[in-house]
Amino acid sequence: MSADPIDGFLAFAGMLADSAAHVTLQHFREGGAVTDKSSNAIFDPVTEADREAEAAMRRLIRDRYPDHGILGEEHGNEPGTSAYIWIIDPIDGTRSFIAGLPLWTTLIALNDGTRPILGVIDQPYLGERFTGSIKGKAELRTRDSARALRTRSAVTRLKDAVFSTTSTEFFESAAEKRVLERLVTGARLVRFGCDCYGYGLLAAGFIDVVVEAGLQTWDVQPLLPIVEAAGGAVATWEGGPAQQGGRIVAAANAALLAEVLALIKSTISAPR
Amino acid sequence: MSADPIDGFLAFAGMLADSAAHVTLQHFREGGAVTDKSSNAIFDPVTEADREAEAAMRRLIRDRYPDHGILGEEHGNEPGTSAYIWIIDPIDGTRSFIAGLPLWTTLIALNDGTRPILGVIDQPYLGERFTGSIKGKAELRTRDSARALRTRSAVTRLKDAVFSTTSTEFFESAAEKRVLERLVTGARLVRFGCDCYGYGLLAAGFIDVVVEAGLQTWDVQPLLPIVEAAGGAVATWEGGPAQQGGRIVAAANAALLAEVLALIKSTISAPR
Numbered sequence: 397m398s399a400d401p402i403d404g405f406l407a408f409a410g411m412l413a414d415s416a417a418h419v420t421l422q423h424f425r426e427g428g429a430v431t432d433k434s435s436n437a438i439f440d441p442v443t444e445a446d447r448e449a450e451a452a453m454r455r456l457i458r459d460r461y462p463d464h465g466i467l468g469e470e471h472g473n474e475p476g477t478s479a480y481i482w483i484i485d486p487i488d489g490t491r492s493f494i495a496g497l498p499l500w501t502t503l504i505a506l507n508d509g510t511r512p513i514l515g516v517i518d519q520p521y522l523g524e525r526f527t528g529s530i531k532g533k534a535e536l537r538t539r540d541s542a543r544a545l546r547t548r549s550a551v552t553r554l555k556d557a558v559f560s561t562t563s564t565e566f567f568e569s570a571a572e573k574r575v576l577e578r579l580v581t582g583a584r585l586v587r588f589g590c591d592c593y594g595y596g597l598l599a600a601g602f603i604d605v606v607v608e609a610g611l612q613t614w615d616v617q618p619l620l621p622i623v624e625a626a627g628g629a630v631a632t633w634e635g636g637p638a639q640q641g642g643r644i645v646a647a648a649n650a651a652l653l654a655e656v657l658a659l660i661k662s663t664i665s666a667p668r
Numbered sequence: 669m670s671a672d673p674i675d676g677f678l679a680f681a682g683m684l685a686d687s688a689a690h691v692t693l694q695h696f697r698e699g700g701a702v703t704d705k706s707s708n709a710i711f712d713p714v715t716e717a718d719r720e721a722e723a724a725m726r727r728l729i730r731d732r733y734p735d736h737g738i739l740g741e742e743h744g745n746e747p748g749t750s751a752y753i754w755i756i757d758p759i760d761g762t763r764s765f766i767a768g769l770p771l772w773t774t775l776i777a778l779n780d781g782t783r784p785i786l787g788v789i790d791q792p793y794l795g796e797r798f799t800g801s802i803k804g805k806a807e808l809r810t811r812d813s814a815r816a817l818r819t820r821s822a823v824t825r826l827k828d829a830v831f832s833t834t835s836t837e838f839f840e841s842a843a844e845k846r847v848l849e850r851l852v853t854g855a856r857l858v859r860f861g862c863d864c865y866g867y868g869l870l871a872a873g874f875i876d877v878v879v880e881a882g883l884q885t886w887d888v889q890p891l892l893p894i895v896e897a898a899g900g901a902v903a904t905w906e907g908g909p910a911q912q913g914g915r916i917v918a919a920a921n922a923a924l925l926a927e928v929l930a931l932i933k934s935t936i937s938a939p940r
Contacts, residue, residue: 425874495830495859496874498770498794522770522794558767563860564836564852580836587767588835589861602697602768 402514402529408460409504409516410525415456416449416486416502417520423448424521425496443493446470449486449502457482469614479509485614489562489591498522499593505617511639515618517596526596528622534599545599545626547648554655557604557648559583560594566609571664572643575633578663579607579656595619595646599626604648605656609633611641619646629653633660674786674801680732681776681788682797684725688758688774689792691721696793697768715765718742721758721774729754741886751781757886761834761863770794771865777889783911787890789868798868800894806871817871817898819920826927829876829920831855832866838881843936844915847905850935851879851928867891867918871898876920877928881905883913891918901925905932 423445450470457466465476468484482504487493489500498521505512514529526545528534534545551557559579561567567576580586587594587603592615597603599622616630616638623630629650633643635657645660647653695717722742729738737748740756754776759765761772776788786801798817800806806817823829831851833839839848852858859866859875864887869875871894888902888910895902901922905915907929917932919925 425872491857491859494857494874495832496869496872497859497862560767563858565858585763585766586835586837587763587769587861589859590769597768600697600768602766 402531405506406514406516406527406529408456409506409514409527412453412456412482412484412504413502413516413518413520413525415452416484417518419449419452420445420487420493420500420502421520424493424498424500443487443490445493446487446490450484453482453484453486453504467614469612481507481509483507483512483614483617485612485618488615489593492589492591497589499590501592501596503592503614503618505614505621507617512617512620515621517592517618517622519593519596524596526599526622528599528625530621530625532625534622534625536596536600543600545622546601547599547623547627548601548604549627549649551604551648552651552655554579554582554584554605554652554659556584557652558585558587558602560587560590560597560603560606561608562589562591562594564588568609572609574666575607575660575663578659579605582659592619595623598628598646598648599623601626601648605652606646607633607644607656607660609643611644613639613641616641616644631657633657633664674803677778678786678799678801680728681778681786681799684728684754684756684776685774685788685790685792685797687724687728688721688756689790691724692717692759692765692772692774693792696765696770715759715762717765718759718762722756725754725756725758725776739886741884753779753781755779755784755886755889757884757890760887761865764861764863769861771862773864773868775864775886775890777886777893779889784889784892787893789864789890789894791865791868796868798871798894800871800897802893802897804897806894806897808868808872815872817894818873819871819895819899820873820876821899821921823876823920824923824927826851826854826856826877826924826931828856829924830857830859830874832859832862832869832875832878833880834861834863834866836860840881844881846938847879847932847935850931851877854931864891867895870900870918870920871895873898873920877924878918879905879916879928879932881915883916885911885913888913888916903929905929905936 465481466474485503504516517526523539735750737753738746757775770793777784789798795811
């Protein structure tokens with residue numbers, strides 16, 4: 397594949413992010429309270445913004461690339477006739493969105509049938525857009541600047557690393573809880589609550605390792621081309637490919653990834 | 669006290685926040701990595717920005733109100749000859765600052781010798797400034813808007829509430845860990861990682877209850893006039909006055925505060 401199609405796809409991905417932002421920003425912090433549809437059901441923070449933003453992106457994709465497939469959180473799988481599949485999540489971090497926190501993101505990836513070839517993590521309230529592709533370039537654009545993204549290559553030990561995860565809730569089993577405890581006590585600095593925005597900060601060299609559980613394929617595929625082009629490494633807790641989601645480690649470099657994978661392995665296999 | 673002095677003090681507090689922002693924004697995300705001064709010592713994320721921003725605020729206060737006292741995290745207590753004391757924390761959430769997250773805040777309160785009479789929570793990267801005073805008015809100013817702050821009065825039960833706390837690390841004892849566990853499992857929605865920005869979102873009606881431990885007086889005094897003017901209620905875990913910091917609950921209304929205090933009491937006193 398030549399360089400040109402990816403640049404064109406990246407520009408189009410930016411248009412998708414813009415179209416989602418147009419919807420999400422109208423709803424973010426609207427009113428100040430979200431109606432709980434059913435207080436007896438498990439709380440499901442899917443908002444109107446989520447559905448509308450995904451529908452807007454789907455319309456653009458169908459118009460521009462009618463042969464491409466689409467996979468999204470809200471409206472499911474829409475197969476195409478070519479190998480390309482757009483993977484979109486209009487609002488990752490719906491809980492942050494509901495709580496008024498500007499750390500939710502719009503996630504976009506383009507998969508060529510074998511792997512994600514580009515990714516976008518967009519936070520329109522902050523005006524921040526992280527992008528990356530298999531061309532090996534990742535960048536962060538803000539309202540008034542653009543900078544190349546680079547992970548911290550020198551931070552190869554957990555004890556020197558900034559560790560982030562979203563919430564204790566996603567570590568469900570006793571073994572998973574032990575993993576979280578060892579990461580919290582072993583890292584130099586801990587930050588909770590980032591959702592997929594944390595992978596942008598990892599690519600930017602501020603966070604060094606993100607460990608999560610329960611990720612979906614549409615959460616993971618957009619961040620892979622960004623983190624990897626910035627010098628980072630991503631794998632499942634078992635060290636396998638991360639594309640399909642599940643339990644994921646993203647690290648600033650391969651050495652740090654290896655240390656964290658070893659910690660996870662020894663923690664999970666330890667007898668209690 | 670008439671209304672006029674508080675308005676004047678509030679305008680001056682805004683100038684203080686501006687002077688801090690001038691310093692902090694120069695350092696936020698500067699370089700992309702913070703040098704660890706001593707990797708063997710306990711990590712202390714006090715940055716140059718913290719010290720410089722506090723020094724800038726102290727200069728302004730000494731100039732304008734030479735008889736007022738100053739209490740700050742970085743440069744200690746500077747007694748005045750009047751009852752007034754400015755209580756300032758240039759960067760609350762230094763860990764967020766280091767990790768590149770735009771949720772750190774500059775905190776400012778003016779205490780009249782008996783209580784904080786005004787407070788500011790400022791996040792200059794977002795361009796958001798939460799203010800409140802004992803005049804009963806609280807507001808959020810952004811770059812292009814201003815809105816009155818109001819907590820959610822209808823959310824009086826934890827099961828319906830958005831709960832927030834900064835990190836599991838601040839719940840140190842076994843009893844404190846049990847309190848956190850009950851709050852996480854009992855709330856409708858959980859968000860970690862907000863530091864004092866979370867109290868601004870509580871005043872704005874997005875978060876309903878914040879429970880923390882280990883707060884300092886300079887963390888608490890700035891948020892009290894904001895949360896209370898917006899309709900919220902703040903107390904220690906034991907139900908006492910919150911001014912001096914420690915273990916704190918802030919809630920959207922008195923009923924929710926009472927439920928959470930009861931939960932804490934029953935959890936801490938429960939035999940294990």
